[in-house]
Ligand SMILES: Nc1ncnc2c1ncn2[C@@H]1O[C@H](COP(=O)(O)OP(=O)(O)O)[C@@H](O)[C@H]1O
């Protein structure tokens with residue numbers, strides 16, 4: 001486990017300067033200790049530049065992620081090839097991206113559940129998927145299928161907007177019995193996307209997802225849900241509110257998805273509403289940066305040293321230096337909020353916005369897993385006097401998440417090709433303010 005950032009004295013996490021006494025007491029066993037697990041529809045992104053007419057001709061809707069039939073996918077693919085419109089091909093899938101990015105940031109294990117072709121030809125999409133996934137992402141639990149993985153045609157329109165056309169192949173064929181209880185039981189988090197319930201009747205993916213949620217609840221593992229696109233939520237917002245209340249501990253969304261979920265266009269207000277259902281909220285807001293909302297123990301709250309911010313909730317960031325806790329673990333829960341503007345004002349030139357939100361979530365997952373890692377290695381640390389969810393304060397997690405989004409915006413693929421530069425690992429104030 002690579003820690004999310006070096007800290008000044010009292011927050012410093014001794015990863016490089018290990019205390020030999022602690023090592024004797026608690027031998028470090030990374031493999032047994034810290035991982036996250038996620039379920040995804042295994043798919044590759046095929047990116048192409050198209051005009052509006054192309055999107056219309058294939059019955060797609062701009063900005064939407066729609067599932068298409070095999071014959072439409074074939075015709076679409078043939079036209080992209082004939083016109084030489086394909087610009088990039090990456091391993092994709094919103095959870096696959098998040099787990100890969102987590103593994104790159106933490107230099108640690110993530111476990112991906114989904115399907116993979118039994119027979120993989122060199123150069124095929126399945127082959128590329130495996131080649132472009134971190135070696136720290138454990139693929140040993142994938143379920144074999146006799147057929148293709150999914151394809152996500154990522155069509156970039158004339159004005160830069162993205163339209164996804166999903167050719168599902170066998171991506172929704174994950175069965176409940178392929179979900180390993182022991183992997184979920186020991187994980188720091190189970191990561192899911194709302195796309196997982198978008199299946200044809202009879203496809204087993206939703207049942208596999210519910211099986212995983214059942215195991216997570218049984219073993220008190222937080223369930224993390226990322227909302228996919230606003231259209232999936234807009235189809236049935238009440239279903240998603242109930243789903244979150246019943247099953248989810250942490251939600252990650254952008255402001256459009258937050259609006260469909262809550263009816264609130266202000267990300268701070270929307271995050272506050274979402275706290276009625278979940279323990280922790282990450283709400284990204286494009287050029288306006290990101291918000292986090294959560295709970296802490298009233299007695300353990302810590303006052304920010306940053307300027308107090310105006311907003312729909314006045315001075316909402318007052319206790320952003322507090323660490324997040326699950327609502328069930330607080331005696332007197334206090335709502336806490338934080339906001340951060342884009343790192344360095346955002347990149348000079350955005351290469352691609354694909355996966356910027358997934359990158360922010362990967363950073364949050366790294367912080368949560370670092371907390372579990374620290375708890376199992378230094379159980380009597382004062383940091384674990386209460387049952388905290390995050391290792392860092394809400395303000396610090398915002399910084400880290402925001403920094404990772406910046407990195408994703410600065411490259412073409414939604415998957416990080418390397419971790420953050422060492423020099424910045426500190427995320428010290430002085431560096432931050434440069
Ligand atoms: N145009 C932009 N300028 C600066 N930063 C941006 C821009 N778009 C996104 N970001 C950064 O990336 C993060 C995630 O972006 P967002 O577009 O909200 O996520 P998603 O991919 O989930 O829609 C934001 O919180 C912000 O830090």
Ligand SMILES: Nc1nc2c(ncn2[C@@H]2O[C@H](COP(=O)(O)O)[C@@H](O)[C@H]2O)c(=O)[nH]1
Nearest residue numbers: 041065092093094152164195354355356357
């Ligand atoms: N599992 C699924 N992933 C999907 C689907 N449609 C798109 N995507 C993936 O999302 C990322 C981009 O993420 P974003 O947060 O920037 O929107 C991209 O890599 C796609 O592969 C889907 O139906 N299921």
